[in-house]
Amino acid sequence: MRVFSAMLMPLVLTVSAAAQDVEVSDQAIAAMVQEAEIGSGVASYYGRELAGNRTANGERFDPDELTAAHRTLAFGSKVRVTNTATGDSVIVRINDRGPFHRGRVIDVSHAAAREIGMHRSGTARVKLALLNDD
Structure with missing residues (x-):
């Protein structure tokens, strides 16, 4: 066993040195983040006419930021919203309460609606996954 460890140690050191030189891409980071599916349903989006209004957590709504409203998730939660028709997804931060329209999740x-291709139709069927980046 001692001989095997002595042979393996230089290999481990070489791999670790090489790993330090590798840049981590956004996709690699996303793969490291754990996701938990929390449901699906119909999504809608806030119009630009609400720009500047206060959200439930007190900040001003900016339609160009990747944010969202959910009825129960904690403010600051990150959620991956995936358009089931196109497979496009976006990660949003919860900063408001809603939607209050029946059947919407x-x-x-x-900005998030544009990312997943629902800005023209106004609604889309989506899957939601809560991100846990601990």
Whole structure:
């Protein structure tokens, strides 16, 4: 066993040195983040006419930020919203309460709606996954 460890140690050191030189891409980081599916349903988005209004957590709504409203998730939670028709997804931060329209599960900002291709139709069927980046 001691001989095997002595042979393996230089290999481990080489791999660790090489790993330090590698840049971590956004996709690699996303793969490291754990996700838990929390449901699906219909999403809608906030119009630009609400820009500047206060959200439930007290900040001003900016339609160009990737934010969303959810009825129960904690403020600051990160959620991956995936358009089931296109497979496009976006990560949003919860900063408001809603939606209050029957049958909707999340309201996203205009920027998030553009990212997943629902800005023209106004609504889309989506899957939601809560991100846990601990």
